Amino acid sequence: MGSLTSPYGVKGWLKVYSHTSPMEGILEYDRWTVDKDGVERVYEVLQGRRQGKGLVVQLAGVASREAAEALGGATIKLATDELPRLSAGEYYWYQLEGLKVTTIDGVELGRVDHLLETGANDVLVVKGGPDGKERLLPFLPDEVIERIDLETGEMRVDWDPEF
Incomplete structure (x- = not known):
């Protein structure tokens, strides 16, 4: 669905690269599974918004720049049952x-x-x-x-x- 790229500010916010179309679509999900180096953890999305040409997000439990830096490069995943149902002939x-x-x-x-x-x-x-x-x-x-x-x-x- 996307990736966490780098910290944004000093309060734990992260820049997000979204693979969804429109890019803001990733912010519609309340929980993300974040995969960092093969270790997965579920985070609650507290806030998210457009910032410049990209997105930024605040995740529960990530309250400092250092904590955000530790998640840089992580992959954002969603459970397949959370994805919208597609019409016949459409595929993810x-x-x-x-x-x-x-x-x-x-x-x-x-x-x-x-x-x-x-x-x-x-x-x-x-x-x-x-x-x-x-x-x-x-x-x-x-x-x-x-x-x-x-x-x-x-x-x-x-x-x-x-x-």
């Missing part, structure tokens, strides 16, 4: 990451490593195929994306494996 990025990608002709391209937001459409970064290529596939349902099966962990695409 985390659901697509790791899916095996094959063409409609059965050629394996690799797995979805991560996604990029470009403005026009999201882009799948596919890595780890037999040919070792990294591919950038536009996430365009019914044009490029033929089928997504979350249960089997597979995605079928209409894509030339030479690209």
Whole structure:
């Protein structure tokens, strides 16, 4: 959902990098699971607001600059049951990451490593195929994306494996 980047001020506030759209969407959640170096802890969000071009937040139990510094670089996670339900054919990025990608002709391209937001459409970064290529596939349902099966962990695409 985002990350805590650095302290803001001296009273424990933190700068937030949000992966949500709009970016303020992350502030709608009352509790965040914060992962710092593989150690997870749940924090209550006391306050949050837009500050300049970004966001800042105050978490319960983080009352000093030093405490905020200790959380710099941590990842913000949410329980999946807290996320809004999506309509049919809509997916969260985390659901697509790791899916095996094959063409409609059965050629394996690799797995979805991560996604990029470009403005026009999201882009799948596919890595780890037999040919070792990294591919950038536009996430365009019914044009490029033929089928997504979350249960089997597979995605079928209409894509030339030479690209």
